[in-house]
Amino acid sequence: MIEAFVSQIRTIWRILLHSFTKAETVQYPEQKPYLAPRYRGRIVLTRDPDGDERCVACNLCAVACPPDCIALQQGTREDGRWYPEFFRINFSRCIMCGMCEEACPTNAIQLTPDFEMCEYDRQNMVYEKEHLLINGTGKYHDYNFYRVSGLKIDGKDKGEAQNEAEPIDVKSLLP
Amino acid sequence: MPTIVIDGKEYEVPQGENILEACLGLGLDLPYFCWHPAMGSIGSCRQCAVIQYQNPEDERGKLVMGCMTPVQDGARFSITNEAASSFREFIIESLMVNHPHDCPVCAEGGECHLQDMTVMAGHRDRRYRGLKKTHRNQYLGPLIHHEMNRCITCYRCVRFYKDYAGGSDLSAMASHDHVYFGRHEDGKLESPFSGNLVEVCPTGVFTDKHLVNDYTRKWDLQSAPSICPGCSVGCNTSPGERYGKLKRVHNRYNPDINGYFLCDKGRFGATYVNSEKRIPAVGRRSKDGLFDAIDSSQALTDIAKGLSTSKVIGIGSPRTSIETNFALQNLVGQQNFCTGISETETALVSACIEAIKESGAKIPSPREIERCDAILILGEDVTNTATRIALSLRQAVRNEAFNMAEGLQLQSWQDAATRMLVQDERSPLFLASPHATQLDDIAEGIFNLSPSNIAHLGYSVASLIEGKKDDAAKKTDANDYGNIAEALLKAERPLIISGTGVTDTSVIKAASSITSALVAKGKETYLSLIYQEANTLGITLLDQGQGPSLSNIFEQGENNSIQTLIIVENDLYRRAAKHKVDKLLQAADQVIVLDILDNETCNQADIVIPASSFAECEGTLINFEGRAQRHFPVFESKHPCRPSWEWLTEIGKISSNKNMLEWQCFDDINKACSESSSTLTGINEVAPDRKYRVGGRKIPRQPHRYSGRTAMVANLSVHEPKQTDDTETPLGFTMEGHSGDRPGELIPFVWAPGWNSNHSVHKLQTGSEGELKGGRSVVKIESKKLIQSKQQVKSVNQNNDQDHFIAVAMYKIFGTGELSSQSPGIIELCESESIELAIEAADKLGVSNGDGVTAHGVNGTVDLEVKINDSLISNCVGIIQGMPGAANINPGEGLSLTRSENWVRRSEIISSDQLGGKNV
């Protein structure tokens, strides 16, 4: 009984003390809080260091997404690259979990420190590729999937990717 | 059954299996690459290593390859033993040393056996830091994409392609670790079974080219159990859809029919479903000759009104379901229902049914064909008309090999050893055909004869079997054909194959007399008769010879006694001479056409109605054995099409057709059909009805990982639509529901934890080529219930003047099928020629490939494009079915030919496969 009483008093005292500490609340939106680069906000599709679309339409982000809010269709470009013919994220469903970014093997899809994406009309929360694709590499500057992958594309023949040997001459019997 | 011990637990396993097979059968996971349930073991990949102990005291054991070690009573094994598992991990690591960093851009990803096995074997980090080996790809035609870097040299591709399917243009090349799997030069893979490489290769070296360029991962495909509508074999397929498009067709395991393999027509010939030629709406022809889209209910009411006041004829189709034809038959009445099969073909089908009834032989399934040990093919070009059977025949001739192996106590799965032992020894197969066929390479005897001489061969063999050797003629026969008779008599399970393809009823009768003779000798005899379309047998049984024939309809048209003509899924211009069809369509006051793709008949219609394709509706097809099978809708079409049976039922209801008033759903039609005649009884038991549930739950068409549910159509509206309730079938357009053991006819796709590829099917099987655990309904129409059509056909005049040729029907796997030939990829493979000439004939006429000849036949004259075939016997010309102008000539008729003077050669068309060429 006495113990409970003391506990109550101690709590009230502590709350009182908070009146004299520095306020954490900021005057949003006039004043913006600091958000770390790895903050999980609005999603973008990035480009590789050569300026080409990074996404190869592998569908891994889509399958990793818990609310299933990513949909896309693969296509093959003239130069041999896979790319998304369309890429859609329904942000009214997105829970900003970042699973898509984690799943992405090309660093194409990235979450950014931007959370200001409220809309009066939910339909405007549906982003297409033209809304998602930015002109930069995002957080990861160097990675270029096609420099690593074995697929031949224009400007990168077989054997020209990282750690690749010259293509084998099938007709040669030399060791 | 021997009892073996695996990791301390006792299991009973089937005698004669190997440990790998046994483990998989027991539900234990053991990684493997080179073993294949249908192709056996060669022990080359070393992935399936287990520890075998010598005796109960042995603690160390030795490493053995599971796929090469037979089970023995009392033997002790360990899968989990550290030595075995680290060996397996090491093996996969070395297989992966040169593997490219390709999964995201690899069409195998998500259903890749290599991915699955890598995870299963526990290999995670690549330690190798050297340079990776690379290869250049090849252009392998419009169907298959090649990406050689991904190869792990398991040799399955060549074992399938060469050893199993008899192909010759794919092989392992170069030496040591330069080994390369491809063709000697760029070019289309010639085997009609090349598509199986997509599933046989455990990696992404061979992938479906159509899919690669419009790709969807397996986990995103909505699938349903389906039946290939390409020919009369009825292979089971699993077509997959995404965004309203049919993306690809995979094999669906059925132990009786296709097993693990499909033909290329089945695999690549279904994407016509996405064609631009789909009929976009219900349309009425306006005065200017163009079609206006009209309200469907108004159109149906108008049609129904017409039905009650006028003479109506309905023409059905052998390429669509029993239910559609049954609905049409009910709508117009049996006496006004025509099967839409040409006169000649109807007579042939009748002859086949008669042969089955009279001969007393068994009708084998493709699986049973594989067990037959002496084969005679009379006239039928099986590779082109019932392609999957050709693959079964290639296995059947191996029975001799299995017998020899058994003599040495070698198990049949010891593939390399068996092949080494027997070299070129084969069970006998004899072939009689007017031209060379793709089975010639496995034939012991090839007889190049005209159809009437094939019949003569058949009768001679029959009398030799019967042992009537009195007159001199029989002696020459014995010289020529004695070995056939002898081989058939010696065999345990002789098989005679013929069919409607040879277009001569006497050949079928000859086949029947051989089988009768063999049956009389007490042989377990098999008779396989091939029809030309997926439901030819079905519609013939439905009609029972009661309805009018096509030429009867033409006559009625000429007498102007037809007011309304309803044509369902049938392009009449492919069935009969153009001038006859023209006349008929003009004579009828109102022509109503229901079809999937636009065609010439549609162009002549007054009202066209868009019908659902096989992938968008359910239906029952009856294959060449009389086996009824159901296909289910894979997806809802974005076109305003509906199943033909639904349109017809609607019309029937509006016109108060008393049979049809009670039909509320597919099951009702199906049941009514089953009750309508004793022949078709049971076709409603082909698959569970719409009320079927497992634990109250439906069976999902989508894998549980199906992605994009809340975004796929969010561009149209952010409010997700409710998933369509499928009230017609036990399947749901959803990822939720029961996915455990299901009846075989309700398995939309296969998947098991850790097994994403089609190899997961072993989790659903009892044994490697065994039955499905969930059971399977097999509905086969018994031969004694078959009813023959009464129609008799006047035999066509055969004028055997010197200038005269006999027209024989020829078939092409790509091109003869009306719908499959409209599929991208296949379009490129279809030739355009309509007539094949022997060299002598071509020389005489002074024509070469691509020139035109004018054929003067019973139906007048027609210009046809020439192809020279040096194997054709010289008094025959091959009329390639399904090609332009071919329907103007009745197979069997006498023709005279002249060079066509005003023929314009087509400019050479260069294959437009840009991507295929580019990615190389």
Ligand code: SF4
């Ligand atoms: S952040 Fe999470 S919910 Fe949003 S798109 Fe990515 S995976 Fe989906």
Ligand code: SF4
């Ligand atoms: S995971 Fe990355 S590369 Fe793959 S589809 Fe998504 S964004 Fe594109």
Ligand code: SF4
């Ligand atoms: S073959 Fe399999 S493991 Fe190799 S890149 Fe393709 S998906 Fe990945």
Ligand code: SF4
């Ligand atoms: S191409 Fe495929 S099937 Fe052939 S050896 Fe390589 S991995 Fe095996």
Ligand code: FES
């Ligand atoms: S599966 Fe046994 S060695 Fe390849």
